[in-house]
Amino acid sequence: MTTPDTSRLPLSLPHPAPPPRPYDGPPREEVIALRRQFLSPGLVQYYREPLLIVDGQMQYVWDETGKQYLDGFAGIVTISVGHCHPEIVERVREQVGRLQHTTTIYLHPTIGQLAQKMAAHMPTGSGLDVSYFTNSGSEANEIAILASREHTGNVDVVSLRNSYHGGTQGAMALTAHGNWKFKSSPSHNVKNATPGYCYRCPYGLEYPSCDVRCARDIEELIRYETTGEVACFIGEPIQGVGGVVTPPPEYFQIVYDIVRRHGGLCIADEVQTGFGRTGEHFWGFENWGVTPDLVTMAKGIANGAPLGACVTRPEIAQVMANRVHFNTYGGNPISMTQGLATLEIIDKENLQENARVVGNHLRERLEELKTRHRMVGDVRGKGLMLGVELVLDKTSKTPASAATGEIMELARERGLLLGKSGLYGNVLRIKPPLCITRDDADFMADCLEETLTLVEAQS
Known part of the structure; x- marks a missing residue:
């Protein structure tokens, strides 16, 4: 599959902010070298270029360059009330x-x-x-x-x-x-x-x-x-x-x-x-x-x-x-x-109710994507535990494994971190911290709209 063009990045995070503190740790290259030499090769990495996360506040994280991301995966469904909740x-x-x-x-x-x-x-x-x-x-x-x-x-x-x-x-x-x-x-x-x-x-x-x-x-x-x-x-x-x-x-x-x-x-x-x-x-x-x-x-x-x-x-x-x-x-x-x-x-903070309200809104947005995009085979889940199964076409339901990886890369470029799962690695896992806002949900849906359009045009 040809890598889609990532030069056009019109989306912006709904709550942009500078990193909570300057990064003063070892350079990225040193972190990668230490991992490769001293840590188990069984450790999973999602992205082609490893992502170094050094700061977090509520639903957001920052890398060593100061780039901000909406954490749509909540540290693998672990951050419930927000990173570094005060x-x-x-x-x-x-x-x-x-x-x-x-x-x-x-x-x-x-x-x-x-x-x-x-x-x-x-x-x-x-x-x-x-x-x-x-x-x-x-x-x-x-x-x-x-x-x-x-x-x-x-x-x-x-x-x-x-x-x-x-x-x-x-x-x-x-x-x-x-x-x-x-x-x-x-x-x-x-x-x-x-x-x-x-x-x-x-x-x-x-x-x-x-x-x-x-x-x-x-x-x-x-x-x-x-x-x-x-x-x-x-x-x-x-x-x-x-x-x-x-x-x-x-x-x-x-x-x-x-x-x-x-x-x-x-x-x-x-x-x-x-x-x-x-x-x-x-x-x-x-x-x-x-x-x-x-x-x-x-x-x-x-x-x-x-x-x-x-x-x-x-x-x-x-x-x-x-x-x-x-x-x-x-x-x-x-x-x-x-x-x-x-x-x-x-x-x-009534976060269960927030998961219901914001999750239902996000689910509706994802269902809309299903009507417009041939690769969206199924949308499922409840609250803020949602999944989007991607397929090459809706008749054969052939898993779109490579396309799922491309969409995750493109989403990362736009400041959104997602997970993936399923036997074929073709299901986007959308499981953000329970404190996300409606604006965050819209950003996620808009980001997927844009990345799906790019990937479908190249396949």
Whole structure:
């Protein structure tokens, strides 16, 4: 594909500003050289020319040259209330100066306060009151699987094809996405069911005449590929790495019922969908009218600090006392302080409602692009967790993988950072901080309009 002309850059950010402070770090070439020599080659880079980010304020970041970008990917769906939110900065600064680390073998007030806050945000009457804090979503999912197996006495786990649940050995076993699985990592006692990916239905059916066959097929999987009893099912309410795949309304109700009839617990992986990002509800699973037995989370929980959690009912949590289990950094005072501040700011600044209002507006703008551009095959998601699947043409639905990369490069030139996902790398991931404005949303849509026009003209 010919690289589109990037000389014409008429768009301007809605809130231009100078960098918060001058950059006085090592030059870009030195940063690249250090990375190449001393860091793992497995680290992912999106852009042809590596991007050096040195400053952030709310929904914006700056590179070492002072160029400003709207962060449309929120540090991989992690910055929820904004980069360097002043209240978080102040509270963490105070905590760092007081106590940096102690473990859960001692008492510390903030860990209990955050756990209480988490319980208060769960559905009324759900009994989801007990938290186990970790450093990441991978660890949180490991805890959820361990607790489910201990509680049920069963070992088989059902996850979904196209899912992503983390990079540790157990979490990688749950992941059913070939790009993220190593050949040497075992996947014992994990079965992969069919996701609700209507745009690419593996059965060639259409909703709703399909009777949601993808969900009902889990019953056959359990009957044929397990003992007929399972420990649990784990699913993302909206698949993130899989391409913002958003299932039909009945999907999780059907799946949860089948799993529970076969002795299993239900786990909602809220690492990307939680904390108000989907707008209508605080948790992604609430959009589907279900209540899980365990909820795992990370990313937006602490606005960038390494923190994850598994929240469940007391009788399930009790099994973790069957043996000694410990997490050195899980629940440390700094992460707890940042997590508590993040949840309080989400509530105080009404960011869930902002995600709903601004997200709905952005979704409408993206749907308009679909009517005007032949490469926009599907627009999906909720709130500020949106995806645009790009195809070469809408009849064949051939993934436009190369074009997706070109659009990301062009968007970067114009001051917009986006993500990409899906098995073929052809889905634009639009998941900005929850504090973005309507003007920011319009800038994103206008930027995509312009870049799509350029790429389509060259293909």
